[in-house]
Amino acid sequence: MTDAPARTDTSVAARLDALPFTRAHLKVLTGSGIGWALDAMDVGLVSFILAALTAEWALKPEQASWIASAGFVGMAVGASLGGLLADRFGRRSVFAVTLLIYGLATGASALVGGLVALIVLRLLVGLGLGAELPVASTYVSEFAPARMRGRLIVILEAFWAVGWTAAALIGFLVIPSVADGWRWAFAIGAVPALYALIVRWGLPESARWLENRGRHGEADAVVTRFEQSPSLDGSRRRRVGGAPTPAASPAPAASGTASALAAATAPSAATSRSAAAPASSTTPAQPTAWQRMRELWSVEFRVRTASLWLVWFCVNFAYYGAFIWIPSLLFAQGYDLVKSFGFTLIITLAQLPGYAVAAWLIEVWGRRLTLSVFLVGSAVSALWFGTAGTEGAIITAGMALSFFNLGAWGALYAVTPENYPTSVRATGSGWAAAVGRIASIIAPLSVPYLLNLGGVPLLFTVFAAFFVVAAAATWGLADRKGAALDDR
Numbered sequence: 086m087t088d089a090p091a092r093t094d095t096s097v098a099a100r101l102d103a104l105p106f107t108r109a110h111l112k113v114l115t116g117s118g119i120g121w122a123l124d125a126m127d128v129g130l131v132s133f134i135l136a137a138l139t140a141e142w143a144l145k146p147e148q149a150s151w152i153a154s155a156g157f158v159g160m161a162v163g164a165s166l167g168g169l170l171a172d173r174f175g176r177r178s179v180f181a182v183t184l185l186i187y188g189l190a191t192g193a194s195a196l197v198g199g200l201v202a203l204i205v206l207r208l209l210v211g212l213g214l215g216a217e218l219p220v221a222s223t224y225v226s227e228f229a230p231a232r233m234r235g236r237l238i239v240i241l242e243a244f245w246a247v248g249w250t251a252a253a254l255i256g257f258l259v260i261p262s263v264a265d266g267w268r269w270a271f272a273i274g275a276v277p278a279l280y281a282l283i284v285r286w287g288l289p290e291s292a293r294w295l296e297n298r299g300r301h302g303e304a305d306a307v308v309t310r311f312e313q314s315p316s317l318d319g320s321r322r323r324r325v326g327g328a329p330t331p332a333a334s335p336a337p338a339a340s341g342t343a344s345a346l347a348a349a350t351a352p353s354a355a356t357s358r359s360a361a362a363p364a365s366s367t368t369p370a371q372p373t374a375w376q377r378m379r380e381l382w383s384v385e386f387r388v389r390t391a392s393l394w395l396v397w398f399c400v401n402f403a404y405y406g407a408f409i410w411i412p413s414l415l416f417a418q419g420y421d422l423v424k425s426f427g428f429t430l431i432i433t434l435a436q437l438p439g440y441a442v443a444a445w446l447i448e449v450w451g452r453r454l455t456l457s458v459f460l461v462g463s464a465v466s467a468l469w470f471g472t473a474g475t476e477g478a479i480i481t482a483g484m485a486l487s488f489f490n491l492g493a494w495g496a497l498y499a500v501t502p503e504n505y506p507t508s509v510r511a512t513g514s515g516w517a518a519a520v521g522r523i524a525s526i527i528a529p530l531s532v533p534y535l536l537n538l539g540g541v542p543l544l545f546t547v548f549a550a551f552f553v554v555a556a557a558a559t560w561g562l563a564d565r566k567g568a569a570l571d572d573r
Contacts (some may be wrong), residue, residue: 089091093407097295098101098534100312101311102290104228104230104319105316106233106316107314108317109289110229110237112288114240115222117224118243118244120221120249120264120277121244121248123184123274123276124217124245124248125247125249125251125252127191129213129249129253129256129433131156132408132409133252133260133270133374135412137267138267139413140416143320146533147530151200151204151530152203152204153529155205155208155217156208156211157211158526159209159210159214159215161215161410161519161524162212162215163217163519164215164518165215165516167183167215168219168515168519169374169380169512171219171220171223171507172377172512173292173374175291176227176511177224177288177289177290180221182281183220184216184217184278184280186210186212186319187214187217187278188274188278188279188281189278189279190209190210191210191274194271194274198568202564208242208360215519219502219515219517219518221241221427221431222241222264222498222502222514223510224291226390226502227291227293227502228292231567234503235452236447237494238499238502239426239443239444239495239499242251242440242494242495243437243441243495246436246437250323250436253429254430255273256430257426257430261426277566281324284545285297292307292308310370313326320348353391368382378516380509380513381405381505381512381513388561389562390513390516392560393517394517395558396497397517397521397523399524399551400460400490400497400521400551400555401521401524401525401528402525402548403463403528403555404490405525405528406531407470407486407490408490409528409529410532412426415428428479429483432480432486434484435484435485436491437489438488439459439488442488442492443496447566448566452500453560453562455496456496456556459492460489461486461553461556462488463552464490464550464553464556466489467486467552468546469482469485470486471542471549499518501567503568504562505565
């Protein structure tokens with residue numbers, strides 16, 4: 086199987102890579118990032134709700150672990166299907182539908198009266214969440230110019246810290262303070278259902294995906310909109326095909342149609358681009374879902390795929406095993422809900438500088454080295470947290486774990502879509518995430534048993550070991566720093 090035909094100098098890919106960071110890029114980044122933050126808020130809320138329900142419903146640790154793992158079962162299925170659907174039907178549409186699914190299911194969780202109903206709804210929430218995350222990172226990476234792509238994906242991932250901080254604030258201020266506070270927390274988590282409408286109608290479809298599907302006119306209109314959007318970083322547009330791309334100018338009045346956008350371009354640029362596009366508007370034959378899956382394990386991609394799956398599995402196991410249970414572990418150690426939630430809020434705030442440092446280093450050191458260093462830092466921090474005995478040590482070690490672990494997440498989401506061409510990019514990203522979700526199912530279920538075997542020190546030693554394995558597997562990935570997205 087081959088990817089799209091080799092592009093000319095005036096292809097969509099070349100024009101996108103020639104752009105500076107524009108207002109249109111900012112809209113895509115923030116629009117996707119808000120959805121990402123809402124995802125994180127939902128996942129983060131569960132860690133606080135588990136602690137509250139353990140007290141209110143007198144749950145055993147094994148029962149609480151099933152509430153967490155049910156969501157991850159859904160995420161595993163959603164991630165595998167979401168990537169396939171996004172390669173077939175487009176990034177934006179799948180992104181919006183998944184937001185709607187998990188937003189409605191989260192809102193419905195506020196009304197449940199028992200454990201079984203909550204587990205079923207968490208499964209539905211996971212379906213939406215699992216499908217949305219790899220699709221969003223693929224979507225943003227396909228608009229980002231090559232020279233800043235890694236940094237923009239890490240910034241997108243940084244919205245996770247915003248959402249998790251929001252969850253920590255809700256956990257700290259709402260859940261312990263009002264009657265049925267956990268129900269109000271779930272109700273707040275229904276916001277993504279409304280935001281899905283904004284995503285569906287406010288963001289453009291991926292121009293690379295449109296071109297790959299043979300929809301050249303629509304792809305041209307989307308790129309033209311970005312070319313006409315004002316630059317926000319002070320840089321100039323680079324030359325494409327021997328001539329400068331159109332100069333920045335105010336975007337034309339919204340007409341609601343692709344044809345109006347295309348007509349707004351300069352005649353010479355439009356002529357050159359139409360000459361580069363195939364004469365036929367017939368949609369090219371597209372690979373089936375099975376063919377896309379086989380392509381992931383072709384000679385060209387099998388090492389990358391195996392390495393990605395191993396990294397995703399190990400990082401998910403250690404991250405979700407630790408952060409879903411931290412509030413409950415602190416509560417079990419004798420801290421009340423307010424204090425344990427307060428500790429978790431402080432620990433969560435360290436995620437933001439972790440993302441910031443990773444966003445800078447990923448374009449300086451490259452993807453693999455940055456990811457590997459942050460994973461090793463996560464391993465050391467996990468060992469430290471497992472042996473921390475005082476309040477100061479718990480908070481400091483927890484902040485270090487947040488800093489390194491979430492910086493590693495940012496680098497991982499940046500490198501994953503870069504390892505595949507457009508025809509299988511969302512499929513490859515989705516299946517890597519799906520394999521990771523298998524670990525996130527196992528991890529919460531494993532925590533009670535590991536605690537019984539050796540307590541918190543053994544638990545976090547296991548997490549550290551998983552971080553070390555992930556750091557080693559990083560070196561089987563392709564490092565595409567500064568390279569065009571579809572270069573192999």
